[in-house]
Each structure stands twice: as structure tokens, then as C-alpha cells.
Amino acid sequence: MEEFPNFELLERYRKGELSEQEEKSLKQRRTEDEAFNDEVRRHLSAQAAIRQAGREHLKQRFREVYHQEETAPTPKVVPFYKRQQVWLLAAAVITLLVATWLTISGPSTTEGGDVFATYYELPATPLDRGGNDAEGVSRQFDQALDRYDAKEYAEAISLFETLLQDSAFSMQSAARFYQGHALLQINKPQKALEAFEEIIHPLFIQQAQWFSALAYLKLGQTEEAKNILEKISGDEDHYQQEQAGELLEELAG
Amino acid sequence: MSTPSFSDAEIVEGIQQGGPMREQWITRLYGSYLHYINKARVKYQLSDEDLQDAYADAVIALGEQVADGRFREEAKLSTYLYRIFFNKCVDIIRKYATNRVVAMPDLPDTGLTERDSLDDLAIQDQMEVLGKYLDQLGDRCKQILLYWGYWGYNMHEIAEKMGFKNNKSVISQKHKCFEKLKKMIRQDDFLDT
Numbered sequence: 270m271e272e273f274p275n276f277e278l279l280e281r282y283r284k285g286e287l288s289e290q291e292e293k294s295l296k297q298r299r300t301e302d303e304a305f306n307d308e309v310r311r312h313l314s315a316q317a318a319i320r321q322a323g324r325e326h327l328k329q330r331f332r333e334v335y336h337q338e339e340t341a342p343t344p345k346v347v348p349f350y351k352r353q354q355v356w357l358l359a360a361a362v363i364t365l366l367v368a369t370w371l372t373i374s375g376p377s378t379t380e381g382g383d384v385f386a387t388y389y390e391l392p393a394t395p396l397d398r399g400g401n402d403a404e405g406v407s408r409q410f411d412q413a414l415d416r417y418d419a420k421e422y423a424e425a426i427s428l429f430e431t432l433l434q435d436s437a438f439s440m441q442s443a444a445r446f447y448q449g450h451a452l453l454q455i456n457k458p459q460k461a462l463e464a465f466e467e468i469i470h471p472l473f474i475q476q477a478q479w480f481s482a483l484a485y486l487k488l489g490q491t492e493e494a495k496n497i498l499e500k501i502s503g504d505e506d507h508y509q510q511e512q513a514g515e516l517l518e519e520l521a522g
Numbered sequence: 523m524s525t526p527s528f529s530d531a532e533i534v535e536g537i538q539q540g541g542p543m544r545e546q547w548i549t550r551l552y553g554s555y556l557h558y559i560n561k562a563r564v565k566y567q568l569s570d571e572d573l574q575d576a577y578a579d580a581v582i583a584l585g586e587q588v589a590d591g592r593f594r595e596e597a598k599l600s601t602y603l604y605r606i607f608f609n610k611c612v613d614i615i616r617k618y619a620t621n622r623v624v625a626m627p628d629l630p631d632t633g634l635t636e637r638d639s640l641d642d643l644a645i646q647d648q649m650e651v652l653g654k655y656l657d658q659l660g661d662r663c664k665q666i667l668l669y670w671g672y673w674g675y676n677m678h679e680i681a682e683k684m685g686f687k688n689n690k691s692v693i694s695q696k697h698k699c700f701e702k703l704k705k706m707i708r709q710d711d712f713l714d715t
Contacts, residue, residue, distance in 0.1 A: 276697065310712045311704040314652060316671060317713050318703060321653030322664065323672030324582050330545070331552050331578045469549045500529065 275305075279312040333439070334470070384519065385487040388512075389480075391450055394418055406438050414447065422451040442470030449480065458487040475501075479509045482516075495520060528554070530599045537588045540674025542683075548585040552578070555603055562611050572614050580607035589674065651711050655703060663699035670696050 281287050282295055299306040394414045413428035429448035432438045449464035462484045468477040478497060485494035498520075501513035528536075528550060536547030559573045568576075584603050587593040593602070656664045666684065669675040677689040677696075686692045 276700075307709075308704075311707060314707050314711065314713045315655075315700060315703045317649060318652035318655045318707065319667050319671035320586075321649040322656040323668055324649075325653055326668065326672075327545070327548065327582055327585075328575075328578045330549060331581065332574070334549060334553055335556070335574055467546070469546050469553070474550070474553070 275308060275312075279309060282309070283313060283316055384516065385483050388516065389453070389483050389487075391454065392447070394447065403437055406432070406435060409435075410438070410440065410444065413444070417447050417451055420454070422454045425451045426455075442468045442473045446473050446477065449477070449484075453480075453484060453487065458484040462488075475507055475509070478507075479513070482513070491520060530595070533599060534588050534593065534595070537585055538591070540589070541676065541679045542673075544585075544589065544673050548581065551585060551599070551603070552581045555581075555600060558604060558607055562608065566611050566615060568611060568614060573611070576610035576614060577607055580610055645713075648711070648713060652707065652713070655706050655711075658706060659699060659703055663695075663702060666692070666696055667699050667703065 278287075278291075278295070282292065287295065295309075299309055394417060409428065409432055413425050413432060416422070416425035416428060426448055429444045429451070432444055433441060433448075438444070445464045445468045449461040449468075452458070452461035452464060462481055465477040465481045465484065468474060478501060482494045482497040482501070485491070485497065495517060498513040498517050501507045501509050502517055504510060507513070533547055533551055536543050536550070556577070559570075559577050562568065562573055562576070563570070580603055583606055584593070584599065588599075593599075656667065659667070662684070666680060669680045669683065675683065677692045680686065680692045680696075681689055684692075686695070
């Protein structure tokens with residue numbers, strides 16, 4: 270950039286990308302040219318300011334995750350009146366239902382699409398959809414989930430999408446989770462995968478991973494599904510470890 | 523808390539690709555090893571606030587090392603994170619110990635020297651002062667500088683995210699914002715470089 274002749278040079282200096290000769294020359298210039306030295310210090314300090322602001326943003330994000338995690342319930346002891354916790358409870362209940370259902374029914378076929386149908390069960394939404402968001406945003410989320418419950422999936426997907434663009438909306442992972450399932454219902458497994466991949470809340474991650482494997486099966490991409498299932502079956506703390514192992518055996522057979 | 527469901531390679535790749543995915547992968551890294559806080563709580567009896575801070579700083583330090591390509595893949599991410607985190611816990615204990623006489627617990631022999639720029643308290647204070655300058659820039663400038671300078675978005679991604687007409691407009695605006703930031707910083711607050 271002509272307007273900022275030293276910008277690229279100083280960026281390379283900051284990143285340690287200058288050659289030995291270039292660096293020597295720059296250091297020499299700093300000692301001889303006070304204005305240049307001032308510019309170097311301003312440049313590096315400005316970059317440090319950006320880095321610090323990024324760290325602060327991340328720390329704030331981590332605090333939110335930590336407090337969500339801290340309030341994550343053990344299903345038997347969490348009172349339903351604790352609105353924020355109900356979402357986390359819902360995730361745990363879905364996990365339990367899927368695991369129980371799989372234990373009872375078991376797989377019956379090795380064809381990708383059929384296996385999907387055998388293993389997949391549409392998660393229900395929790396009765397209490399409260400959260401800590403402003404009333405307007407919470408109401409919109411309610412509406413999206415109502416459309417989902419009413420099997421009006423296209424509308425639900427659109428409402429989830431609107432919410433996900435709203436910076437005031439905090440329950441991104443829950444929205445992505447149900448949006449992904451709505452997309453599976455209208456036979457858009459590729460889009461569902463994209464929604465599951467955006468999920469970052471620790472409590473939803475394992476479920477997103479399991480349902481991603483199923484979505485790959487629905488797409489007929491068995492190898493991708495197997496890759497995920499292998500990770501799950503190798504993770505002794507994964508709620509679907511056993512089922513993933515069984516499914517892998519089915520797919521191999 | 524579950525153990526992570528992502529391989530180190532996935533996390534490293536996710537962070538290094540920069541842009542919209544970097545924050546998500548660093549947050550996944552954070553969520554994957556939260557149980558370290560419980561371990562440290564039992565071992566060192568630090569406050570929750572101290573432990574959360576130390577853990578967050580450790581994840582950020584590791585995330586930045588991965589992003590900058592400074593992470594040596596000789597050890598697993600979890601091992602590396604554990605060491606950084608516990609070094610930070612030890613730093614906190616030492617900090618308290620310099621203020622009053624306390625019994626020092628058995629400190630872990632990590633056999634490591636991994637330190638990062640967050641470790642130096644003087645620099646940390648200075649960084650905090652510098653970070654506040656961004657708040658004075660206005661939201662749009664702050665955002666564009668963070669996207670570019672911290673999250674590693676490319677110009678096209680910033681244009682899409684912030685509604686710029688094209689990459690050229692982003693480059694121009696980014697330079698203006700960066701120059702504005704440079705001019706705002708008082709000489710007293712310069713990093714010692």
C-alpha cells in the first residue's frame with residue numbers, strides 16, 4: 270500500500286519473516302531514525318492491542334461456556350424450574366433416549382440409508398424452552414421449536430437461521446442441533462451436516478458427532494461415517510461408544 | 523465432562539485455517555479439557571476464579587501457538603495444555619506466596635520450560651492497557667481489526683461478514699483503522715520492543 274509504505278515490512282518483522290540482512294538493516298534504521306523507530310513501536314504496540322482484545326473476547330466466550338458447563342445437570346437432580354438448566358437437561362435426556370432405544374432395537378441392516386432409518390430417532394424438544402436471552406429472542410426460539418414440533422420443518426429451519434444471525438441469541442448450539450434434525454427430515458443431510466459441524470457447546474458435541482455419522486450414512490458416504498464412528502468407538506467416554514462399535518461391525522459385514 | 527471427540531490433527535487444522543472456524547475450534551479445545559480445572563482444584567486449592575483464569579489463559583496461549591504455527595507436535599495437545607495450565611497455577615501460588623507466608627504445596631515437576639507472553643506480569647499489565655485502546659476505536663474498526671489481526675480472516679471473508687463491496691474496500695478500511703489505532707496509543711503505553 271503506497272499510503273502505508275512500511276506496513277508490509279513491519280508485519281514481516283513482527284512475524285519474524287525478515288531475512289537476516291533485512292532485519293539488521295531495519296534495526297540499524299531504528300537507531301538512526303527516531304521517527305521510524307517510533308513507527309515500529311506504534312506498529313508492534315497496535316498489534317499487541319489487537320491481540321489483547323482478541324484474548325479478552327475469548328475469555329468472555331470461555332466464561333459463558335464454563336458457566337453453562339457448571340450448570341449442566343445431572344438429570345435426576347436438576348429442578349425443572351431452573352430455566353437455563355432445562356436445555357442442558359434436554360440434551361442429556363435425548364442422549365439417554367437414543368442410547369436406550371438403540372439398546373432395545375438394535376440395527377437390522379448394513380445398507381447406509383437403511384441403517385440410518387434403523388438408528389435414527391428424531392429428538393423431541395424440551396417442554397420448558399427458557400434461557401437467559403431477552404424475551405423477544407426467547408419467544409422467537411419458542412416459535413422455531415413449535416414449528417419443529419409441528420413438523421413444519423422448512424419454516425422451523427428458516428426461523429432457526431434468523432435467530433442464528435442475531436447476536437443477542439446465545440443458544441446457538443441448541444438451535445443448530447434442532448435445525449440439523451429439521452434438515453434431515455426434509456432430506457437435506459448435507460446441510461444437516463453443516464449445522465452439526467457448527468455446534469460447539471460441549472454438551473451437544475457428542476450428539477452432533479453421532480448424528481453426523483448417521484447423516485453421512487444417509488448421504489451414502491459410508492467411509493466418512495466410518496471415520497467418525499471409529500473416533501466414537503475409540504472414545505471410552507462417548508455415550509455412543511458401544512453402538513458405534515456395533516455399527517462399524519455391521520458396516521464392515 | 524467427556525474426553526475430546528476430536529483428534530489433535532483436526533483441532534490443529536481447524537485453528538490454523540483461521541477465519542470463522544478458528545474461534546469455534548479454540549472453544550472446542552477449551553470445552554474438551556475442562557476437567558483439568560477439577561484436578562487442579564483438588565491439588566492446589568485455588569479459588570474457582572483463579573482456576574478459570576489460569577485455564578482460559580492456558581487454552582488461549584496454546585491456541586495462539588497453534589495458530590502461529592509455533593506448536594511443536596511432539597506432544598499431544600492435551601499434554602501440552604496440561605503443562606501450561608499447571609505452570610499457570612503454580613505462578614498464581616507463587617504470586618500469593620510472595621505476598622504472605624504460605625505453605626507451598628508440592629509443585630508438579632513438569633520438567634518443562636514452556637512459557638508464553640502471558641506469563642510476564644509486567645507485560646500482562648501493559649497488554650491490558652493496550653487492549654482498551656481498541657474499545658475507543660468504535661465497533662466497526664474494532665471488529666475489522668480483530669477479524670484480520672486475531673482471527674485470521676482473509677479479506678474476502680471480512681468483506682462477506684461485514685458487508686463490504688469488495689476486498690479492496692476491506693484492505694483500505696483495515697489500514698485506516700490500524701493507522702487510527704497506532705495514532706491513539708500514547709508513547710507511555712508502548713510495548714518495550
